[in-house]
Structures are given as C-alpha cells and as structure tokens.
Amino acid sequence: DGGITQSPKYLFRKEGQNVTLSCEQNLNHDAMYWYRQDPGQGLRLIYYSQIVNDFQKGDIAEGYSVSREKKESFPLTVTSAQKNPTAFYLCASSIVTGYEQYFGPGTRLTVT
Amino acid sequence: QKEVEQNSGPLSVPEGAIASLNCTYSDRVSQSFFWYRQYSGKSPELIMSIYSNGDKEDGRFTAQLNKASQYVSLLIRDSQPSDSATYLCAVNMLNTDKLIFGTGTRLQVFP
Numbered sequence: 001d002g003g004i005t006q007s008p009k010y011l012f013r014k015e016g017q018n019v020t021l022s023c024e025q026n027l028n029h030d031a032m033y034w035y036r037q038d039p040g041q042g043l044r045l046i047y048y049s050q051i052v053n054d055f056q057k058g059d060i061a062e063g064y065s066v067s068r069e070k071k072e073s074f075p076l077t078v079t080s081a082q083k084n085p086t087a088f089y090l091c092a093s094s095i096v097t098g099y100e101q102y103f104g105p106g107t108r109l110t111v112t
Numbered sequence: 113q114k115e116v117e118q119n120s121g122p123l124s125v126p127e128g129a130i131a132s133l134n135c136t137y138s139d140r141v142s143q144s145f146f147w148y149r150q151y152s153g154k155s156p157e158l159i160m161s162i163y164s165n166g167d168k169e170d171g172r173f174t175a176q177l178n179k180a181s182q183y184v185s186l187l188i189r190d191s192q193p194s195d196s197a198t199y200l201c202a203v204n205m206l207n208t209d210k211l212i213f214g215t216g217t218r219l220q221v222f223p
Contacts, residue, residue: 031209042215043156043200050209058210090155097209100146101202103155 003027004104006091011109013085021076021107023091032074033092033101036060043090049074050097078109085111115139116203118214125221131188133217135201138182144204145177145184150216151197160186191221 004025013019025032034046045058049068063082068074074093078085088108092101115138125131133147144163148156162168162175162184174187184203188195198216205212 043213045210048209056209098144098204098211100144100158100161101211102158103148106155 004091004093004102006089006104006107008107009105011107013109013111015111016080017111018080019078019085019109019111021078021089021091021109023074023076023104024072025074025091025093025104026072027093027095027102028071029093029095029102030071031094031097031099032068033094034058034064034066034074034076035090035092037088037090037106046076048097078111085109114214115205115212116201116214118199118201118217120215121218122220123217125191125219127191127193127221127223129191129221131191131195131219131221133186133188133199133201133219134183135185135203135214136183137201137203137205137212139203139205140179140182141206142179142182142203143206145175146202146204146211147173147175147184147186148200148202148213149195149197150200156200188219191219193221193223195219196221 033048035043047066049055065077091104094101147160150156160175176185200216201214202211
C-alpha cells in the first residue's frame with residue numbers, strides 16, 4: 001500500500017528539548033511538506049522540499065529545521081528556539097510542487 | 113484580504129440535503145484548486161481537484177470553478193451524518209510552489 005507515515009502519533013517533551021518528527025512516503029513523490037495546525041486554525045507551512053538535498057522555508061520556519069537526504073524521508077526537528085511548539089504537525093507529499101498534496105496521519109506534539 | 117477565504121461555519125444541513133461550501137481566492141491567475149475533508153483530530157483527506165472552469169462531479173461531490181469571479185465551491189448531494197467534518201479549500205497560484213489553504217468550513221449534517 002502506498003502512503004505517508006508519520007511517527008510517533010503522540011509525542012510529549014519538556015521545554016528546552018529538541019525533538020524530531022519522522023515522515024516517510026513510498027509514493028515516489030518528489031515534493032514533501034511540513035505544516036503546523038493549531039486548534040481552530042488553518043494549515044501553516046513550515047518547510048517544503050522540491051527534490052532531494054533541497055528545501056525552502058515556508059511561512060513559519062523559525063525554530064524548525066529539516067533535512068532531505070533521501071527521496072522517501074523528510075524529518076522535521078522542532079528546536080528549543082520554537083516559542084510555541086505544542087501543535088498538530090502534518091507531513092504531506094505531492095508528485096511535484098503545486099499539485100495535489102497527500103497527507104500523513106499527523107503527529108500531535110505537546111511540550112510542557 | 114486573505115488569499116483564500118472560507119466561511120468558518122458551522123453549516124448545518126439535514127440528512128439527505130445538498131450542502132454547499134464556498135471558497136473565494138484573491139489571485140486572479142490561480143491555476144489549481146483542491147477540496148480536502150478533515151475529520152476532528154485527523155489529517156486532511158483530498159476529495160476533489162479542479163483545474164478548469166465549470167463543474168466536476170465525483171460520486172456525491174461536485175466541485176464548481178468560476179475563475180472570472182474567483183470562487184470555487186463544493187456541493188455534497190444526499191448529505192450524510194458521516195459527511196460532518198471541516199472542509200478545507202486549497203489553491204495553487206501561478207508560479208508558486210505552495211498550496212494556500214483556507215481555514216475551513218465546519219459542516220454538520222443532522223439526522
């Protein structure tokens with residue numbers, strides 16, 4: 001079955017710790033994205049990658065970092081510099097940028 | 113003005129009725145338009161894509177695009193309680209790599 005997996009589903013961290021969220025896809029898509037969704041809010045783009053070894057900042061990149069060493073994988077690190085990290089994090093992919101995006105199940109991060 | 117606007121709702125319709133969800137966008141040269149359904153606590157699921165003016169039907173769903181008036185709508189026929197969710201409109205604007213999402217319309221279908 002083709003799809004996007006994110007792990008873990010729930011993640012709890014103490015303030016001041018970095019945490020890395022996993023995103024893997026086997027759809028053979030070139031483009032991958034990270035979004036953040038807060039309660040009652042829309043999706044906000046954190047980072048995106050059009051191709052391996054390349055990525056661009058989205059609208060809210062401060063306090064986050066990414067890497068794209070493999071086509072299938074696009075991990076997101078939430079650093080201690082992110083002021084309000086508690087949110088629902090969604091990874092998505094598309095065949096190329098600008099086309100329909102498919103989402104993973106999401107990771108709900110809680111930082112206390 | 114927001115780039116993609118949706119009425120937050122909730123839009124309440126009785127079971128069996130037609131639900132009509134609307135989305136307006138600001139960039140006249142937008143090219144691709146998408147509707148996603150998001151159940152509470154879950155991730156968005158793509159339900160319709162539309163690229164040219166007119167109607168596109170898929171089962172109980174019809175997407176309607178009017179580029180001159182800069183709106184795209186989603187009709188859900190024979191609405192079911194299982195259609196109760198938030199519906200997100202997304203637009204790809206010319207020469208950008210990104211989809212711009214609206215904040216969503218919450219639909220409630222009551223028995």
